[in-house]
Amino acid sequence: MTGVVTLPSGIEVPVVARGPGAERLGDPGEYPFTRGIFPDGYRGRLWTMRQYSGFGTAEETNARYRFLLDHGQTGLSVALDLPTQCGYDPDHPMARAEIGKVGVSLFSRREMEILFRGIGLDAISTSFTINGTAAVIFAMYLAVADRKGVPRSALTGTIQNDILKEFVARGTWIFPVQPSVRLVADTVMFAGEEAPRFNAISIAGAHVRDAGVTAAEEMAFTLANGLAYVDALIARGGDPARFGSRLSFFFYVHMDLFEEVAKFRAARRIWADLMRTRYDVTDPAAQQLRFGVVCGGSSLTAQQPLNNVVRVAVENLAAVFAGAQSIFTCAYDEAFQIPSEQSAELALRTQQIIAHESGAASSVDPLGGSYLVESLTDSMEEEIRAVMGELDDYGGVIVAIEDGYLQTRVARRALERKGQIDRGERVVVGVNRYADGRPPEIGEMFALDDGTAARVLEKLDRLKAARDERRMGETLRALAKAAEHDDENLMPHIVACCHADATVGEITDVLRDRWGEFDEPVRF
Amino acid sequence: MGAIAAHRLGSARHLGVLAIDPTSPHSGGSILGDRIRIDGVVTDERLYVRSVPSRSSADGTTDNLPDLLAALEEQRFDEILVETVGVGQADYAVRQCVDTVVVIVLPGSGDTVQAMKAGILEVGHVYAVHKADRPGADLLAAELAATLDRRALNGWIPPVLLTSTVSGAGVPQLSDAIDAHRSHLRSRRDAGACTLARARYDVERLVTRRARELVADLPPDALRQPLRDVYHAVVHELLGELAVPHTTTNSEGQRDGDCSTP
Amino acid sequence: MSLAKKRILIAKPGLDGHDVGAKVVAMALRDAGADVIYTGLRKSPDYIADVAVDEGVHAVGLSVLSGSHLSLASDVIAALDARGAGDVAVFLGGTIPHTEHKALLDMGIRAIFTADETLDDVLTRFDAALGET
Numbered sequence: 001m002t003g004v005v006t007l008p009s010g011i012e013v014p015v016v017a018r019g020p021g022a023e024r025l026g027d028p029g030e031y032p033f034t035r036g037i038f039p040d041g042y043r044g045r046l047w048t049m050r051q052y053s054g055f056g057t058a059e060e061t062n063a064r065y066r067f068l069l070d071h072g073q074t075g076l077s078v079a080l081d082l083p084t085q086c087g088y089d090p091d092h093p094m095a096r097a098e099i100g101k102v103g104v105s106l107f108s109r110r111e112m113e114i115l116f117r118g119i120g121l122d123a124i125s126t127s128f129t130i131n132g133t134a135a136v137i138f139a140m141y142l143a144v145a146d147r148k149g150v151p152r153s154a155l156t157g158t159i160q161n162d163i164l165k166e167f168v169a170r171g172t173w174i175f176p177v178q179p180s181v182r183l184v185a186d187t188v189m190f191a192g193e194e195a196p197r198f199n200a201i202s203i204a205g206a207h208v209r210d211a212g213v214t215a216a217e218e219m220a221f222t223l224a225n226g227l228a229y230v231d232a233l234i235a236r237g238g239d240p241a242r243f244g245s246r247l248s249f250f251f252y253v254h255m256d257l258f259e260e261v262a263k264f265r266a267a268r269r270i271w272a273d274l275m276r277t278r279y280d281v282t283d284p285a286a287q288q289l290r291f292g293v294v295c296g297g298s299s300l301t302a303q304q305p306l307n308n309v310v311r312v313a314v315e316n317l318a319a320v321f322a323g324a325q326s327i328f329t330c331a332y333d334e335a336f337q338i339p340s341e342q343s344a345e346l347a348l349r350t351q352q353i354i355a356h357e358s359g360a361a362s363s364v365d366p367l368g369g370s371y372l373v374e375s376l377t378d379s380m381e382e383e384i385r386a387v388m389g390e391l392d393d394y395g396g397v398i399v400a401i402e403d404g405y406l407q408t409r410v411a412r413r414a415l416e417r418k419g420q421i422d423r424g425e426r427v428v429v430g431v432n433r434y435a436d437g438r439p440p441e442i443g444e445m446f447a448l449d450d451g452t453a454a455r456v457l458e459k460l461d462r463l464k465a466a467r468d469e470r471r472m473g474e475t476l477r478a479l480a481k482a483a484e485h486d487d488e489n490l491m492p493h494i495v496a497c498c499h500a501d502a503t504v505g506e507i508t509d510v511l512r513d514r515w516g517e518f519d520e521p522v523r524f
Numbered sequence: 525m526g527a528i529a530a531h532r533l534g535s536a537r538h539l540g541v542l543a544i545d546p547t548s549p550h551s552g553g554s555i556l557g558d559r560i561r562i563d564g565v566v567t568d569e570r571l572y573v574r575s576v577p578s579r580s581s582a583d584g585t586t587d588n589l590p591d592l593l594a595a596l597e598e599q600r601f602d603e604i605l606v607e608t609v610g611v612g613q614a615d616y617a618v619r620q621c622v623d624t625v626v627v628i629v630l631p632g633s634g635d636t637v638q639a640m641k642a643g644i645l646e647v648g649h650v651y652a653v654h655k656a657d658r659p660g661a662d663l664l665a666a667e668l669a670a671t672l673d674r675r676a677l678n679g680w681i682p683p684v685l686l687t688s689t690v691s692g693a694g695v696p697q698l699s700d701a702i703d704a705h706r707s708h709l710r711s712r713r714d715a716g717a718c719t720l721a722r723a724r725y726d727v728e729r730l731v732t733r734r735a736r737e738l739v740a741d742l743p744p745d746a747l748r749q750p751l752r753d754v755y756h757a758v759v760h761e762l763l764g765e766l767a768v769p770h771t772t773t774n775s776e777g778q779r780d781g782d783c784s785t786p
Numbered sequence: 787m788s789l790a791k792k793r794i795l796i797a798k799p800g801l802d803g804h805d806v807g808a809k810v811v812a813m814a815l816r817d818a819g820a821d822v823i824y825t826g827l828r829k830s831p832d833y834i835a836d837v838a839v840d841e842g843v844h845a846v847g848l849s850v851l852s853g854s855h856l857s858l859a860s861d862v863i864a865a866l867d868a869r870g871a872g873d874v875a876v877f878l879g880g881t882i883p884h885t886e887h888k889a890l891l892d893m894g895i896r897a898i899f900t901a902d903e904t905l906d907d908v909l910t911r912f913d914a915a916l917g918e919t
Contacts, residue, residue, distance in 0.1 A: 422905055
């Protein structure tokens with residue numbers, strides 16, 4: 001890339017600035033991608049700005065989505081309620097208190113149809129934050145496309161589908177680790193064949209980071225999980241040169257600007273090297289670490305909430321300097337209440353100001369060559385590789401998760417971080433420095449009318465009364481049979497169950513009966 | 525633990541479990557997380573699980589294990605499972621308190637029989653190589669069996685089993701091995717030896733613990749005296765307490781603390 | 787501090803999987819000398835009450851970040867009452883709107899903790915509230 005950018009003063013600077021040591025780094029778009037995966041950075045296309053929403057019933061969320069799409073949004077990000085995420089139907093005793101909270105209730109394919117009523121599945125990209133039941137939700141989405149006559153190959157979007165980090169931080173696991181990973185591999189393999197434009201996994205460090213680990217640990221745990229998935233996919237007959245280009249990653253950006261930029265540059269370099277040396281992958285697209293980020297999360301405070309606007313902006317800037325492919329900015333009040341329309345809009349405007357006014361997106365890898373950032377990138381690489389080595393020595397991430405080693409490490413880090421903030425060693429403005437003594441404002445988290453649960457339960461009853469039980473039973477039995485064979489891909493069977501109106505809980509129960517549930521290790 | 529508890533409930537009318545977790549030497553507090561592994565597998569009205577901190581005990585059990593066992597036996601529990609803190613430390617103590625010791629070892633992380641602490645090879649009546657699905661499990665089991673074969677005691681050769689909670693494999697065999705050891709105990713003439721051993725251990729533990737407390741409380745000046753004098757002073761103190769057997773010493777307070785509902 | 791040797795159950799009712807806050811408080815209580823029983827994720831109010839009774843605890847700490855705290859807390863309190871363990875102190879932590887504090891305290895929650903206070907403050911208030919019987 002040789003173009004120039006003209007700054008407001010009339011000075012011209014190159015799109016890709018180079019200096020001493022540039023050869024060692026490689027150009028943007030070139031192995032090992034330290035400086036980014038695209039030769040022209042954001043000049044060809046800006047990052048995707050995607051905001052997360054979903055609540056209550058499918059009807060309510062559908063109305064919200066149509067509003068967002070009418071106002072120019074091109075992608076949807078679906079939040080699901082906890083019963084759907086954990087594989088329980090709304091009438092399960094554990095589910096009743098949680099119906100429609102934290103996300104929309106999607107217990108069957110018909111609910112998915114309602115969610116996308118009036119929305120062209122081939123005209124939008126849809127991201128589902130779903131893990132434990134990702135295979136079922138993906139199957140439901142495919143079944144809805146089938147019924148609408150949309151070819152599966154036209155679908156774009158993402159399911160998070162990263163079960164390993166659920167065991168460590170987010171907690172929506174269902175089955176033991178090994179069969180869970182098998183199910184992930186099945187969805188990725190199936191998507192590769194049937195819906196090649198759909199990303200069937202987004203390997204996430206975000207939640208582990210937000211729980212308490214350092215930036216280097218966030219990257220190390222996530223890359224190690226990535227390797228575990230690659231190994232599982234190869235074991236199921238996958239070719240890393242092919243599926244490698246469909247793997248995507250997802251991280252948090254926290255407040256230390258330079259550390260954050262360095263961690264992403266280092267991680268890109270490590271991943272490219274691992275794909276090349278461990279798996280002999282030569283296609284650049286399959287070597288590249290593509291990632292989305294969240295700005296906000298646990299770096300936001302309930303005290304002096306407007307300070308969060310500035311935090312999100314700094315984190316957003318770090319993500320752009322680091323070359324993120326997709327950015328989600330939290331509303332400043334999101335961590336402790338339902339964001340107001342004004343705060344939600346401000347979150348999007350933050351991204352737009354950085355994209356169009358700051359100049360941060362005009363040059364590629366604008367911090368490349370900085371003495372500080374390059375040496376930090378090197379140190380970060382060393383640190384990430386050291387932590388990955390520790391995990392290897394332990395016996396790999398799967399054993400480390402089964403034993404609770406990783407979970408314990410995260411909890412201990414969280415305690416350390418809390419201590420640092422309590423003692424004022426880590427400054428948080430408005431909390432342990434320049435605090436004003438006013439109590440934090442924590443408002444409603446999920447405003448639902450009391451009727452939501454009742455309406456969902458009524459719909460479940462109606463579904464059960466209307467469906468063809470015999471046909472549904474056959475599809476569930478076929479799934480159970482397939483689950484007995486380790487080498488059979490379960491996805492076609494789960495899609496068939498969804499077509500036959502089996503519920504999330506019923507489909508999950510078939511696999512629970514076969515595989516059991518994760519035996520949560522408690523170690524401190 | 526959950527799997528074996530579930531299996532034992534098949535024949536026991538009431539099953540008690542004491543799950544011991546370590547006490548932090550710094551704070552004296554503890555986190556007791558063992559019971560969820562049991563509850564995750566079996567919930568049954570006939571099963572009672574009590575989580576117990578190890579307190580000042582450094583032998584893998586807890587300060588008042590004999591009392592807890594006696595209290596549960598009074599409540600007519602047919603069988604009591606004791607889960608000690610961990611293999612590395614459980615040696616002599618637990619063997620004095622129970623009929624059958626099951627030692628659970630895990631494959632991996634370079635464990636070989638040679639590397640095991642000698643105590644582990646002497647304490648168990650039954651050995652289970654757990655997480656049998658992991659690499660190295662078969663080899664470890666074979667090595668263990670070969671070593672234990674040479675260590676028969678009172679006509680009992682400790683069996684070595686492979687178990688896995690993933691597949692549930694080996695659990696019935698483990699349960700059978702426990703029963704076999706029990707029959708073996710019954711067939712021996714000194715069947716009451718266990719009760720005696722526990723009583724002996726109980727006394728020994730109480731005395732050593734109280735002695736340790738007394739030594740810890742000694743003022744610096746006392747420690748500058750000749751060893752013989754300090755020793756006499758401590759023994760004197762210990763004997764002096766005989767006159768008032770149920771004072772509210774630390775030991776007494778702790779003995780009562782764990783088994784009562786506040 | 788009188789938290790030493792107190793038996794405290796830290797529990798995650800409902801389906802919320804965010805357990806770091808609960809684990810941090812469990813570790814802080816341990817470091818203050820308490821014996822802490824931790825339930826792990828996804829426990830029903832009945833299970834939590836059963837464990838509280840079996841283990842003879844002085845207090846139960848509930849952690850909820852999913853917005854379902856009102857119904858879950860009231861179910862746990864009712865389940866304890868039904869087992870004759872109404873004297874066990876129940877605490878609540880997580881993302882709890884200030885507007886709901888009064889209703890929760892009226893319902894019988896002994897104290898409410900949020901992420902913005904220091905652990906020392908949490909322990910001090912825990913200890914003080916445990917002292918009121």
